[in-house]
Amino acid sequence: MRIFAGLFLLALASTAVFAQTPADFLAGYSQEAKQANPGHGEPSAQRGQRFFTALHGQEWSCASCHTRNPAAAGKHAVTGKLIEPLAPAANAARFSRTAKVEKWFKRNCNDVLGRTCTAQEKGDVLAYLLTLK
Amino acid sequence: MRKKCLTAESAESAEGAGVFLLFLRVLGELRGKKMKGMMMRKPPVLLSACLLVAGTALPAHADGERFDVRNPGYQSECAACHVAYPPQLLSAASWRAVMDGLPKHFGSDASLDPAAHAEILRYLEANAGRRDTTAAGKPQLRITETRWFVREHSEDLPRDVWKRPAVKSAANCAACHTAADKGDFSERTLRLPKGVQK
Numbered sequence: 001m002r003i004f005a006g007l008f009l010l011a012l013a014s015t016a017v018f019a020q021t022p023a024d025f026l027a028g029y030s031q032e033a034k035q036a037n038p039g040h041g042e043p044s045a046q047r048g049q050r051f052f053t054a055l056h057g058q059e060w061s062c063a064s065c066h067t068r069n070p071a072a073a074g075k076h077a078v079t080g081k082l083i084e085p086l087a088p089a090a091n092a093a094r095f096s097r098t099a100k101v102e103k104w105f106k107r108n109c110n111d112v113l114g115r116t117c118t119a120q121e122k123g124d125v126l127a128y129l130l131t132l133k
Numbered sequence: 134m135r136k137k138c139l140t141a142e143s144a145e146s147a148e149g150a151g152v153f154l155l156f157l158r159v160l161g162e163l164r165g166k167k168m169k170g171m172m173m174r175k176p177p178v179l180l181s182a183c184l185l186v187a188g189t190a191l192p193a194h195a196d197g198e199r200f201d202v203r204n205p206g207y208q209s210e211c212a213a214c215h216v217a218y219p220p221q222l223l224s225a226a227s228w229r230a231v232m233d234g235l236p237k238h239f240g241s242d243a244s245l246d247p248a249a250h251a252e253i254l255r256y257l258e259a260n261a262g263r264r265d266t267t268a269a270g271k272p273q274l275r276i277t278e279t280r281w282f283v284r285e286h287s288e289d290l291p292r293d294v295w296k297r298p299a300v301k302s303a304a305n306c307a308a309c310h311t312a313a314d315k316g317d318f319s320e321r322t323l324r325l326p327k328g329v330q331k
Contacts, residue, residue: 078240079215080305103246110242 022088022095022130029123040120048128051121056113062125064112071132087132095126200316204256206249214243216306216313218276220260227272228257234274277303291329299326 026043033040052062052070065083066074071090074083085091095101109117117125200219202208208217220228232254236244245253264281266273276282286303295303306313309329312322 076214078302078304080301080308081213081215099246107242107244110236 020096020098022126025095025098025101026123026126026130029119029126032119033123036119043120043123043127045124045127045131048124048126052125052128058112058114060112062108062112069132070129087129089130089133094129198318198320200318201260202316204253206252207256210245210249210253211243212314214241215304217316218306219316219318220257221262222276222279222282223257223262224264224266224272225258225261227266227274228261229254230272231274232257239274275304294329297326297329299328 030043033043052066053068055061060077063070064077066086070086073085075081076083084093086094088094105117105122109115109121200221202212202217202219207220211217223231231238232250235250236242264279266279266281268278273279282303291297294300300308306318309323309325310318311324312319
């Protein structure tokens with residue numbers, strides 16, 4: 001019995017570590033942004049939307065693939081491959097695993113901005129995505 | 134049983150194909166040389182043996198252009214952005230060159246963490262084609278530029294076929310090969326989009 005109880009607790013603990021919610025990510029980015037710049041306020045959905053649709057000195061914006069409505073499916077700008085919706089309300093798999101989220105931010109920010117995104121930019125974009133239903 | 138037919142496409146390297154080969158040999162219908170044809174224009178004997186094995190699963194005109202692309206890492210990392218191109222369509226040297234350049238992968242950052250990179254490279258090398266895919270002494274990176282691809286797509290297709298809006302790019306296999314995502318490039322699943330006449 002004790003072993004089972006131990007395993008159960010372990011399973012609970014690992015769920016807490018690995019299964020994250022979009023709100024966890026938002027809180028994390030907000031905290032990180034404040035650490036980098038103490039004067040920084042809360043993530044802004046409006047700023048996030050502007051960031052999402054604007055070009056940043058490269059060929060593509062976020063919307064080039066995810067479209068201007070990230071609650072709907074998008075399409076890869078080069079290959080035409082279907083991209084599932086990005087907004088968590090439309091696709092529960094989004095913003096649920098750190099490794100995946102960070103991998104895509106790394107790749108896509110590099111494509112869209114030619115650099116990594118700041119915690120503030122990530123927080124703003126996520127705040128925007130969370131306003132979509 | 135059907136899986137054996139799928140993996141037989143890469144019979145020289147794929148797991149499980151050995152058993153299948155043995156089966157064919159027992160039938161006394163196959164010489165090793167014939168398997169070198171690998172992906173296109175299978176000798177009819179292979180097809181018939183495959184049909185025999187699969188029972189009723191395959192239609193009579195299935196032509197053996199099927200590949201097993203069910204590798205979890207390859208699917209989740211590579212097929213997120215494009216069709217899971219069958220590893221058999223490039224040589225191991227070409228795949229190594231592709232995987233060496235992932236941070237700038239045809240204009241996109243497709244970088245992988247070291248564990249995923251190693252796993253996928255292993256899969257690609259193990260299932261790579263035996264055909265030489267070099268040009269001017271360098272490994273080719275684009276399947277669509279290999280001699281095999283150009284030859285296979287040269288017949289009766291309009292010259293601008295890759296530029297048509299419904300196709301967009303020669304890399305968009307699924308525009309015509311409707312089951313390309315499953316590694317199925319058979320005639321049965323081939324549908325030219327509207328406006329593209331053969």
